[in-house]
Every structure is written in C-alpha cells, then in structure tokens.
Amino acid sequence: MIQLKTMLNCIDNSGAAVVECAKVMKMHRGAKIGDRIIVVVQKQRNFTDTGKGTSVGTSAANKVRRGDVRHAVVVRTAKKYQRPDGSVVKFDDNACVLINKAGEPIGTRLNGVVGVELRKMKWSKILSLAPMHL
Amino acid sequence: MTPTTPSLRPLSCCKALLRQTGLQKPAARSMTTYFNKPQAAFHKKLMRQEEPRKVIKVIAPPPSTRKVYKEPLKDVTEAQLAILDPTGSRTNLFSKTNTDAAKVGDILLVRLKNGDPFAGVCINIRRRGIDTGILLRNELTRVGVEMWFKIYSPNVEGVEVVQRKEKRARRARLTYMRKPKHDIGSVQNIVLAYQKSRGAIRGRADDGPVGHENKGGKRKVKGKK
Numbered sequence: 001m002i003q004l005k006t007m008l009n010c011i012d013n014s015g016a017a018v019v020e021c022a023k024v025m026k027m028h029r030g031a032k033i034g035d036r037i038i039v040v041v042q043k044q045r046n047f048t049d050t051g052k053g054t055s056v057g058t059s060a061a062n063k064v065r066r067g068d069v070r071h072a073v074v075v076r077t078a079k080k081y082q083r084p085d086g087s088v089v090k091f092d093d094n095a096c097v098l099i100n101k102a103g104e105p106i107g108t109r110l111n112g113v114v115g116v117e118l119r120k121m122k123w124s125k126i127l128s129l130a131p132m133h134l
Numbered sequence: 135m136t137p138t139t140p141s142l143r144p145l146s147c148c149k150a151l152l153r154q155t156g157l158q159k160p161a162a163r164s165m166t167t168y169f170n171k172p173q174a175a176f177h178k179k180l181m182r183q184e185e186p187r188k189v190i191k192v193i194a195p196p197p198s199t200r201k202v203y204k205e206p207l208k209d210v211t212e213a214q215l216a217i218l219d220p221t222g223s224r225t226n227l228f229s230k231t232n233t234d235a236a237k238v239g240d241i242l243l244v245r246l247k248n249g250d251p252f253a254g255v256c257i258n259i260r261r262r263g264i265d266t267g268i269l270l271r272n273e274l275t276r277v278g279v280e281m282w283f284k285i286y287s288p289n290v291e292g293v294e295v296v297q298r299k300e301k302r303a304r305r306a307r308l309t310y311m312r313k314p315k316h317d318i319g320s321v322q323n324i325v326l327a328y329q330k331s332r333g334a335i336r337g338r339a340d341d342g343p344v345g346h347e348n349k350g351g352k353r354k355v356k357g358k359k
Binding site: 076080085086087088089090091092093095111112113116131132134 | 248249250252265267274275276277278279280281282283284287288289312
C-alpha cells in the first residue's frame with residue numbers, strides 16, 4: 001500500500017538508495033506490487049561502495065541523482081498481499097525498481113527478492129533480473 | 135318527616151329514582167320478539183346437522199431443515215475435508231491432540247504445486263476449520279518475508295516439519311520474532327541440512343538419484359551462521 005510520501009528502498013543499481021513516492025499511476029490511493037509510481041530520489045547510493053555478496057555497484061552511465069523524478073515499479077510491500085489460492089505474502093520493507101517512461105528498468109542488476117505478482121502485471125524484464133522471486 | 139338540614143348530597147334523590155328504574159330492567163329482559171318458523175333450507179343451514187363436514191385441505195409443513203442439520207457449519211467442514219484431506223493426515227499434522235503435531239515455533243517446509251517451496255518458522259496457526267492457515271517467517275536475500283498458507287489448499291502439496299522447537303513456545307502467536315533480537319533470520323541452512331539427511335536416507339533405501347530433492351537454494355551455503 002504505497003502512497004504519497006511513502007519511502008521505498010530502491011533495489012537496483014541505478015544510483016538511488018531511498019526514494020519517496022510522489023504519485024500512484026492508478027485511480028487507487030495505494031499502490032500494490034506491480035503498480036507503477038512516480039518517485040523522487042531522496043538518497044543516493046554510495047558509488048564507491050563495493051559490498052560483498054548481494055549489493056551491486058552503480059555504472060557511471062545511468063547515475064540517478066538526489067532530487068530526480070523518475071517512474072518506478074513497486075516490487076515489495078510491507079502490506080499483506082493476497083494471492084488467488086488463499087496464501088498471503090508480506091515483506092518486511094517496501095521496495096521498488098526505477099524504470100523509464102517506456103517501462104524498461106534503468107538499472108542493469110537487481111538486488112533482493114521481488115514479488116511474483118510482477119509476472120501477472122507484465123513486468124517480465126524485472127522479474128528475470130531478480131535474483132529471487134516469491 | 136322532620137325537616138332535615140340541607141343535604142350535603144345534592145344527587146341523593148337520583149339514587150331512589152334509579153332504583154325504581156332498575157326494577158324495570160327484568161321486565162325489559164323478558165321482552166321477546168315473535169318467533170317465525172324458518173324455511174326448510176334455511177333451517178338446515180341454521181342447524182347444520184345434516185350437511186357433511188367440509189374438509190379443509192391442510193398442507194403438511196415442509197420438512198424442517200433445522201432438525202435435520204443441527205450443526206450446518208460442522209457438516210460443511212466435514213464434507214469439504216472429505217475432498218481436500220481424505221486421509222486426514224493434514225488435519226493430524228496440526229491437530230491439538232496429536233503429540234507429534236507441528237506446533238508454533240517449529241520450522242516447516244511447504245511444498246506447492248505451482249511455485250517454489252517455502253520454508254520458515256511457524257509463528258501463528260489460525261484455526262478456522264477448513265480455512266485453517268499457518269504463518270511462516272523466513273529471510274530471503276536479507277529481507278524478512280512472511281507467508282500465510284491455507285493448509286487444506288489444493289495448491290499445498292505437502293507440509294513437512296524440518297525442525298521442532300525443543301521447548302514448547304510460551305505463546306500461541308510468536309510475533310515477537312519480527313524484532314531483530316528474536317529474529318531467527320534465514321532458515322535456509324536448517325532446511326538444506328534436513329533435505330540432505332532426508333536425501334541420504336532416501337538414497338540408502340531406494341538406491342535412486344540423490345539430490346533431486348535439493349531444490350531449496352539457488353546459491354551455495356557459505357557457512358553463514
């Protein structure tokens with residue numbers, strides 16, 4: 001349930017670390033997994049950070065700066081999401097992936113688990129980039 | 135009569151009058167009208183003696199559903215369990231009376247028909263008959279994930295107890311495990327160890343392909359504790 005002023009983690013290597021939701025591109029108050037939103041970058045990812053294992057470094061080409069306004073897709077919500085078979089998913093945080101207006105992800109790699117609802121919402125590119133989906 | 139003091143009861147004379155008129159009441163009661171003998175048919179109808187009794191159709195009340203189905207919800211649950219859990223194994227696994235049941239605090243692995251198997255600590259068992267569900271908590275790529283599963287769902291192929299909690303949890307709902315102090319974290323290692331041991335046993339028993347069941351992790355365990 002991502003809405004105006006919600007802070008999300010950006011889990012790709014586009015350069016943003018924390019973004020704030022500015023608009024939900026649907027006629028609903030809250031965005032769920034797989035919904036498109038417009039975000040404002042609040043925190044930049046440290047470029048010299050070369051973490052082991054799961055964190056990814058940013059490429060110089062598509063760096064996103066603080067204050068940039070971009071489109072994004074919600075991939076994890078802390079709000080429970082119900083599936084048709086009766087099971088319910090809930091992540092511990094809210095996360096998104098930055099995309100351009102056409103719907104292609106800006107970053108080249110993803111870091112973290114994403115919700116499987118992306119398949120139904122036709123975000124197959126993001127789903128294929130994800131290391132794990134649930 | 136000696137003249138009396140002016141009466142304090144001005145209507146007292148009326149009482150005597152009324153008494154007199156009251157005497158006329160029986161006379162009025164005994165007043166009769168002339169009785170004309172009624173016609174024959176009319177007489178019959180009046181007397182209603184020779185006419186056969188009219189039978190009014192009385193429709194029996196519909197069979198009472200309440201008397202037949204005294205506990206409808208219980209019946210519906212049983213009917214659905216007969217389809218979804220015919221052997222009763224799933225019910226037995228979460229039954230309160232079973233000593234070997236899966237309890238809150240155990241690590242469970244749920245295998246699905248459509249989707250990856252999910253393992254996690256059971257932090258809640260919500261008992262609602264056919265809608266009974268379990269809440270499993272795990273950590274995937276350092277993000278905590280909680281999933282509710284309906285145990286009687288046709289999508290749920292099997293539920294296994296990977297690890298039992300040694301001591302019974304002192305609560306029915308272990309939501310305190312969301313706090314970092316009590317968070318177990320990833321259950322991946324425990325599940326892999328369990329599957330290895332199961333695979334080993336299977337291998338000895340069947341002499342079949344070992345390791346095909348090990349579909350838990352996509353990355354190798356690097357001794358993360």
